[in-house]
Amino acid sequence: MSTILKNVTKQYDQDKKVLDNVSAEIQTGEFFVIVGPSGCGKSTLLRMIAGLTQISEGTIKIEDRVVNDLSPKDRNLTMVFQSYALFPFLSVWDNVAFGLKARKADKADIEKRVNDALKMVNLEELRDRKPRELSGGQRQRVALARAVASDAKICLMDEPLSNLDAQLRIKMRQEIYALQRKLGLTLIYVTHDQVEAMTMADHIMVLNDSKIQQVGTPEEIYQHPANEFVASFFGVPPINILPAQKVSEAILQVNSDFEVTLPHPIAHANVRVGIRPTDMKVVDSDELHANATIKAVEFLGNEKIVHAKMSHGGEVSVIVSSEEVFQPYQNVEITADSEFLLFDVDGKNITNKGAVTHA
Amino acid sequence: MAENNKSLPKRILTYVLLIALALVILAPFFIGIWTSFLPTMNIAKGDLFSTNLSFDNYVAAFTKTPILRYLANSFVISTLTMVAQLLFCSMSAYAFVFLKFKGRNILFGLFLVTMMLPFEAQIIPNFQTVKFLGMLDNYSVLIVPFLTSAFGTFMLRQSFKQTPAELKEASDIEGLNHFQFYWNVVLPYNKISMITLGAYSFLGAWNQYLWPMLTTFSNNSRVIQNGLRQLQSEETFNDWRMIQASAAIIVIPTIIVLFIGQHYFKSGLNEGAVK
Amino acid sequence: MLKSPTTEEAIEKKQASSKKRSTFKLNANDKYFSLLFLGPSLLILGLFVFYPMIKTFYISMFLTNTLGKTSVFAGFSNYAELLTSPDFLNSLVVTLAYVLGVTFFTLAISLLLANLASKKLPGIGIFRTLYSVTMGVSVSVAAIFWLFIFNPSTGFFAIIANALKLTPINWLTDPSNAMWAVIITTVWMNLGFTFLILLGAIESVPQTLYEAASVEGASPRFQFFKITLPMISPTLFFVSTITIIDAFKSFGLIDLITKGGPTNATNMLVYRIYKDAFYSGNYAQASTEAIILTVIIAAFTLLQFKFLEKKVNY
Incomplete structure (x- = not known):
C-alpha cells in the first residue's frame, strides 16, 4: 500500500530529459515533499503522478496498480494547484462539491462531505461567496477543502503556498500539516522552498537537473547531505563551501586561509569543505593574522550574520551572537572546528560518519 | 483536454469529425470553383464530372463584363473608408480618453446611442440628403456617410484607456502637445487595435450592399457586391458559369488576405470582445 | 440614459489615482483640441445618423x-395600422423565425467547431484556418455559390x-x-467570424481548471x-447579440x-422597408417600419451593453 515510482523518465525532445530515471517509494499516510530549484522537473513529476502528463519511460504504481495509462480521473487522487484552479462562476460550496458531483456521488453524501470539509478549513460562513470575493488565504482554503472533501486518500499539492504572503504562508503551512495528520492523507507536496520541506515532511526528495539528488528524512538531508548541492540547498544562510588541500594525514588547509583537523583519514588530496555558518568562528585580528575582511553585517535580533571575504578568494557567512560587534572593512580571523562536511571534487559527500546516505 | 491522454481510436474519430466538418464548410467553394471551370453544356446536362475543363469562363468574365472596374471601385472605396475611419475614430477616441472638456460624458453617451441605431433604418432621409447634395452615383456617396463610426470610436476608446498613465505623464514632462502625444505615442501604442479596426472597416465597406444599390447606377461607381447582382440579372442563364467564375475571382484574393491577417484579426477580435 | 459599462468603471478606478496626478484639468487648450478631434466625427454622425433618425421618426x-x-399629421396611427396589418405581422414573424434559426444554428455549429478546434492535436492549425474561411466571403459571392447549389433544375442538390x-x-x-435556404446561407456566412471569437474564448479558459x-x-x-460553457458564457452572450442584431x-x-x-415567405423587415420606400413610394409606412x-x-444593443457591465463579475 504505497506509491512507487520506478525509473520514471520524461523526455520531450530527443536529447532533452526533463526527468531522468526517478525512483522512490512513498508510504501510505506520509507527508512526502519533492523539493528543488525551479526547472528541476518537480512539477512535471507531480503531474505525471496525477496523470496530467504522459510518462515517457518507467512505471508509476499506486496501491499495487500500475497507473501509467490511467486517465487522471481513474487514479482516485486529488490535487491542489498553485493557482488554486477555482471555478470563478461557482460558489465556495459548489467549488468544493465539484469533484463529488463529477463522480456522481450520492446527494446526501455530497452535502455531508462538503459541509465537513468547509468546517475543517473554517469556511462555513463563506459558503455562498464566489472566489473573487475571497482573500488569497481563503481561496487557498477552498482549494484545500476540495481536496479534503474527496474520498481520495492521495493528495497532490503543487506549490500551494507560493501565492501567499510570508506570514500567511507560515499559518497555512501549519494548517496543511495538521490536516494531513488528522485525515491520514498521503500527501505529495511540491515546493521550491527548503523551509517548507524541512518543517513539514516525513520524507524529502531533492531534485536537481532532472535527477534525484537524495531521498531522506529532514534530519538525514540536513546532517548527511548526499552531495554539495543538497548541502547548500538546505540551511539559511547556506553552507559555506571552500576548497581544501590535505597537508598531512590529519590536517586540511582550507582555502589557504586556515586549517582544520580531519576526523578520519581521506584518500583525496584535493577536497571541498562545507561548513555551516553556525560552525565557524570570527575574531577580531590584526592585519598580520587576519585571513578575511568583513563585507557586511546583518542584524537579525538574537544573532548576527557576518559576511566576509576570504583573503584567498571566496566568501563566507558566519552566524555570531548579537552581542558581538563587527564593522564592515574590519580585518578578522575566521576559523572552524571539526564540525564540517567533506566533498570530493565532483561534489559527492565523502564524510565518513557511518551515516546512511541515500542516493 | 489534458495533454495527449487520448487513446488512438478517439483521436482518429476526432480527426474524422474535423475533416468531415471542413469538407462541409468548404463544399460551396469547391462546387462553385469547380463548376466555374466547366462548360455550361455539361452543367445543363447535370454532368458535374466532366474532364472538359477550361478557363473560358474566366476569360469571359474579364473581357465581357466590367468586373475589373467593379473590383477597382470597391477597392478604392473600401481603402478610403478605412483610412478615414482610422483617422476620425482615433481622433474622437483620443478626445474621450485624454481630453477634459464640458459635456464629455453626454457626448460619449450620444456615441453609444448611435451604436444602437441601425443604418438600414435611416436610408430614406439619407437618400434624400445625398440626392440634395448631388452625390448620387459618385464615389463620395459611398464614402462620406461612413467617414467615422461610433463603433470604431467606442472600440478605440476602450483600447486607448489601457495606455499606461505614465506614458501621458512622461509626455507632459517632455512637453508634448496633444497632437504630438496622439500621433507619436497613442497611435503606435495601440497598433493592434488600429489594425483590427482597419480590417473591420475595410471589410465593412467591402460588404456594403443596400446603400450602394440605392445610390449608384452606373458601372463607373458600382461596387462589386452590386456588380455581381447586376451581372446576374443582365446575363441569361447560359452565362451562369461566367458569374460563377466572377465570384471565384472575387473570393480568392479576400481569402488570401484573410489568411495573412488572421493572426492580427483574431487577437483583435478577442480584445474587442473581452475588454 | 445609458449607464456606462462596469468594465470601463473598473478601468477608470484603476486609472483614477494616476489620472488625478496627471494633467487632467479643464483648460482652454483642451477645449480647442477637443473641438478639433471630435468635430469631424460629430458632423458626420449628426448629418447621417441623428438627423435621419429624427427625420424618420417625424415622417412616421x-x-x-x-x-x-409629408401631408397630414397622423400621430401614432401609422403604427397602429401597421401593427394590426396581417401583412406586416407576417413580415415580423418571418423575420423572427429567420433570426431565431440563424442564431441557433450559427451558435450551435460554431461552438461545435470551436470546441473541436481547441483540442491540442497535430495539424489543428489547418482546421482553424479552414473553419474561419467564410469570413472572407461577401454577400454576393455567398449568394452566387449557394444559388447554384439550390437551383431547382441545374443546382448541385438537384443533380x-x-x-x-x-x-x-x-x-x-x-x-x-x-x-x-436563406437561413443555411446566412449561417454558413456567419460561421467563420463566430467560430474565431468562440475559439478565442475557449482558449482563454485557464488550463488548470480542466486539470x-x-x-x-x-x-x-x-x-x-460544467467548465467550458460557464467560462465562455459571457462571450456566448456577446456573439448571440451580435448575430441577432445582424440577422435583423x-x-x-x-x-x-x-x-x-x-x-x-422571406419578406423580412429591412427588405420590406426598402420595397415600401423605393418601390411603392410609401414613405410614411417605410419610416414607421424603420x-x-x-x-x-x-x-438588443442595450442588452449587449448590459452584458459588458456583467462581464467582469461572471
Missing part, C-alpha cells in the same frame, strides 16, 4: 405622398437528387424551404458543460436569393 407621424412629402433517383426539393419556390476537473474525476463531456438587419442575401418571396426596426435593434 405623417401621411406622405409618393414623393416623400445529386436526380442521380439518386429522388425528387429534388424545391428550395427556392416552396415557402418554408426558401426560408431554410483540476480531470483529477477530480470529471469526464470530457462533464468538463464541457439582413438585406443582401434576401435580395439576391429570394427577393422576399415566394409569397412573402422606427420599429430601430426599437428592436436598440433593445
Whole structure:
C-alpha cells in the first residue's frame, strides 16, 4: 500500500530529459515533499503522478496498480494547484462539491462531505461567496477543502503556498500539516522552498537537473547531505563551501586561509569543505593574522550574520551572537572546528560518519 | 483536454469529425470553383464530372463584363473608408480618453446611442440628403456617410484607456502637445487595435450592399457586391458559369488576405470582445 | 440614459489615482483640441445618423405622398395600422423565425467547431484556418455559390437528387424551404467570424481548471458543460447579440436569393422597408417600419451593453 515510482523518465525532445530515471517509494499516510530549484522537473513529476502528463519511460504504481495509462480521473487522487484552479462562476460550496458531483456521488453524501470539509478549513460562513470575493488565504482554503472533501486518500499539492504572503504562508503551512495528520492523507507536496520541506515532511526528495539528488528524512538531508548541492540547498544562510588541500594525514588547509583537523583519514588530496555558518568562528585580528575582511553585517535580533571575504578568494557567512560587534572593512580571523562536511571534487559527500546516505 | 491522454481510436474519430466538418464548410467553394471551370453544356446536362475543363469562363468574365472596374471601385472605396475611419475614430477616441472638456460624458453617451441605431433604418432621409447634395452615383456617396463610426470610436476608446498613465505623464514632462502625444505615442501604442479596426472597416465597406444599390447606377461607381447582382440579372442563364467564375475571382484574393491577417484579426477580435 | 459599462468603471478606478496626478484639468487648450478631434466625427454622425433618425421618426407621424412629402399629421396611427396589418405581422414573424434559426444554428455549429478546434492535436492549425474561411466571403459571392447549389433544375442538390433517383426539393419556390435556404446561407456566412471569437474564448479558459476537473474525476463531456460553457458564457452572450442584431438587419442575401418571396415567405423587415420606400413610394409606412426596426435593434444593443457591465463579475 504505497506509491512507487520506478525509473520514471520524461523526455520531450530527443536529447532533452526533463526527468531522468526517478525512483522512490512513498508510504501510505506520509507527508512526502519533492523539493528543488525551479526547472528541476518537480512539477512535471507531480503531474505525471496525477496523470496530467504522459510518462515517457518507467512505471508509476499506486496501491499495487500500475497507473501509467490511467486517465487522471481513474487514479482516485486529488490535487491542489498553485493557482488554486477555482471555478470563478461557482460558489465556495459548489467549488468544493465539484469533484463529488463529477463522480456522481450520492446527494446526501455530497452535502455531508462538503459541509465537513468547509468546517475543517473554517469556511462555513463563506459558503455562498464566489472566489473573487475571497482573500488569497481563503481561496487557498477552498482549494484545500476540495481536496479534503474527496474520498481520495492521495493528495497532490503543487506549490500551494507560493501565492501567499510570508506570514500567511507560515499559518497555512501549519494548517496543511495538521490536516494531513488528522485525515491520514498521503500527501505529495511540491515546493521550491527548503523551509517548507524541512518543517513539514516525513520524507524529502531533492531534485536537481532532472535527477534525484537524495531521498531522506529532514534530519538525514540536513546532517548527511548526499552531495554539495543538497548541502547548500538546505540551511539559511547556506553552507559555506571552500576548497581544501590535505597537508598531512590529519590536517586540511582550507582555502589557504586556515586549517582544520580531519576526523578520519581521506584518500583525496584535493577536497571541498562545507561548513555551516553556525560552525565557524570570527575574531577580531590584526592585519598580520587576519585571513578575511568583513563585507557586511546583518542584524537579525538574537544573532548576527557576518559576511566576509576570504583573503584567498571566496566568501563566507558566519552566524555570531548579537552581542558581538563587527564593522564592515574590519580585518578578522575566521576559523572552524571539526564540525564540517567533506566533498570530493565532483561534489559527492565523502564524510565518513557511518551515516546512511541515500542516493 | 489534458495533454495527449487520448487513446488512438478517439483521436482518429476526432480527426474524422474535423475533416468531415471542413469538407462541409468548404463544399460551396469547391462546387462553385469547380463548376466555374466547366462548360455550361455539361452543367445543363447535370454532368458535374466532366474532364472538359477550361478557363473560358474566366476569360469571359474579364473581357465581357466590367468586373475589373467593379473590383477597382470597391477597392478604392473600401481603402478610403478605412483610412478615414482610422483617422476620425482615433481622433474622437483620443478626445474621450485624454481630453477634459464640458459635456464629455453626454457626448460619449450620444456615441453609444448611435451604436444602437441601425443604418438600414435611416436610408430614406439619407437618400434624400445625398440626392440634395448631388452625390448620387459618385464615389463620395459611398464614402462620406461612413467617414467615422461610433463603433470604431467606442472600440478605440476602450483600447486607448489601457495606455499606461505614465506614458501621458512622461509626455507632459517632455512637453508634448496633444497632437504630438496622439500621433507619436497613442497611435503606435495601440497598433493592434488600429489594425483590427482597419480590417473591420475595410471589410465593412467591402460588404456594403443596400446603400450602394440605392445610390449608384452606373458601372463607373458600382461596387462589386452590386456588380455581381447586376451581372446576374443582365446575363441569361447560359452565362451562369461566367458569374460563377466572377465570384471565384472575387473570393480568392479576400481569402488570401484573410489568411495573412488572421493572426492580427483574431487577437483583435478577442480584445474587442473581452475588454 | 445609458449607464456606462462596469468594465470601463473598473478601468477608470484603476486609472483614477494616476489620472488625478496627471494633467487632467479643464483648460482652454483642451477645449480647442477637443473641438478639433471630435468635430469631424460629430458632423458626420449628426448629418447621417441623428438627423435621419429624427427625420424618420417625424415622417412616421405623417401621411406622405409618393414623393416623400409629408401631408397630414397622423400621430401614432401609422403604427397602429401597421401593427394590426396581417401583412406586416407576417413580415415580423418571418423575420423572427429567420433570426431565431440563424442564431441557433450559427451558435450551435460554431461552438461545435470551436470546441473541436481547441483540442491540442497535430495539424489543428489547418482546421482553424479552414473553419474561419467564410469570413472572407461577401454577400454576393455567398449568394452566387449557394444559388447554384439550390437551383431547382441545374443546382448541385438537384443533380445529386436526380442521380439518386429522388425528387429534388424545391428550395427556392416552396415557402418554408426558401426560408431554410436563406437561413443555411446566412449561417454558413456567419460561421467563420463566430467560430474565431468562440475559439478565442475557449482558449482563454485557464488550463488548470480542466486539470483540476480531470483529477477530480470529471469526464470530457462533464468538463464541457460544467467548465467550458460557464467560462465562455459571457462571450456566448456577446456573439448571440451580435448575430441577432445582424440577422435583423439582413438585406443582401434576401435580395439576391429570394427577393422576399415566394409569397412573402422571406419578406423580412429591412427588405420590406426598402420595397415600401423605393418601390411603392410609401414613405410614411417605410419610416414607421424603420422606427420599429430601430426599437428592436436598440433593445438588443442595450442588452449587449448590459452584458459588458456583467462581464467582469461572471
